[in-house]
Amino acid sequence: METIEGESYSGDDWYGDELGERHYLRCTFHDVDMTELVSRGTVFEECVFGNVRFNASRHSDSAFLRCSFLRCNLFEAEFAGCKLTGSSFEQSTLRPLRVTGGDWSFVNLAEADLRGVTFQGVRMREADLSSAQLDGATITGVDLSGTHLTKAKLNRCDLRGSDLTTLHPAEVELRDAVIDAMQAVVIAQALGLRIG
Template sequence: MADRKDGRPAAPTETTIASADWDSRDLSGEQHERVLFVDVDMTEAAGVGAVFTDCTFRGVRFNASTHTDAAFLNCTFVRCGFFDATFAGCKLVGSMFDGCTYDLMKVQGGDWSFTGLPGADLRRASFTDVRMREVDLTGARCAGATIRGVDLSGGWLHKADLSGCDLRGSEISSIDPLTVELRHTIIDPYQAIVLATSLGLDVRDSPA
């Protein structure tokens, strides 16, 4: 399993829910703490305000599910599927992802700070207006992804592939152009100055 960048292990769990059919389940208001979910089908599940704390999800199918103002705090996701899943205004602070799939996953708003996505294939995912401070995207494959208006302050992006990625409006001061693939990456004029400065260039206005 991929490790959290601070070396902390996954939180221990106390109860287990295995092979349950939660297809189309209304998760609104549910609260789960220190639960191990194994091979649970959450396809098309939806809800507002659900809270999962220190939970581990193994082989859980979140396909086409919709989560609004939910919280997955310090959770661990192993080999889970997020095809066409939507997270709107959700908190996933401190959560860790390992070996998951993210095709067409949409994240809109919310706080994903300190989240671990090392090596994740996010090429067909989108993140907009999300707080992702100190996120671990080491070696992540984000070519062609949408990462707009995202706060990546202090993020780990070493060897990440951001080629063709739309980064407009995102905070990218933690990106090292020498260790991150940026070919055809879409950025705005301000971000161009940030990257030029990180390369040691002296950016000035043209003389009058």
Template sequence: MAIRHERTGPGPSPDRGPGPGGERVVRGEDWYGRELGAGDTYTGYTFYDTDWTEVVDEGAVFDGCTFSGVRFNASRHIGAAFTNCTFRTCNFFDARFERCKVVGSRFQQSAFALLEVHGGDWSFAGLPGADLRKVVFDGVRLREADLAGARLEGAVVTGCDLGNALLSGADLTGADLRGSDLSSLDPGTVRAAGAKIDLEQAAVIATALGYEVG
């Protein structure tokens, strides 16, 4: 079980509004191994260079927050919410999200090695050009997500709702796409050599290419 660490600086308290002077900023704090729960709610906060390594987050809520240079390495997030947030130059090495709500959040210049996402709603998430090689998205709602130009070589994107997602310029080489909604995929705008699809998906793609199936 993760060890709960006390805040190393004055920092704001969740659910209690801004700190002294009205600031909503957490800067350079060590949150290593901290446990967050449903009673932890942050709205409009900015987290700079905070260490979230091995954080265990079960149901915390972050809305309209900015994370800059935050290390989410080996953190676990279960039933948590990160809605309309911005993540800049963050590291998600070996991070895991289960049944989380990440609607409308944007990711910029972040690292995702060994990231796993299981279930949850990532609709309208912005991941353009992201390096998502070998990440796992399983059973995730990704409707209208921006994955344009994303690198998904060898990724597992199974059972996902990709309805109206932006995929132009994405590299799906060797990706496992079985069971995902590929109705918005334009085969002529992506690289997909060796990608795994099922028969139903093959029919959808063939139709998109102008073939009559049956």
């Protein structure tokens, strides 16, 4: 795999490009158009993305490790089997976003607008979703153990099959959320109820 280290890209047009097995290490991307870009097995490590357009981009088996996304647009972006461990998103457009499989542990999505997004079968251990807006989102089969959910809005969410052991019902909004029977027991116990 070719490694590209410390490069800076500004105003570049990567519209519709296809990225293969390439390793970008500590690179900076500013005002780069990655609309409809496709990445397969690409690794971005400790990279900074500022004002980057990821609209309708498709990423499979790629990694964004400890990357920073600032004021980026991920409208209709899709991530399949990708690893985003330790990355952070600030002031970015993240909806509608579709994530299937992969590892988003330790990702910072605090205060993010994630209404209607889809996370399926994703590992999100100790991710920060505090004060995030997740109304109407699909979060099924997701490992949310240790995830920070304080003041998160989960109204009308489909949460079936996800690990809710660290969810404190009094600290989140859960109106009309859909859960399964096992999760109902977990939430009842979190409320201090005895199941007999």
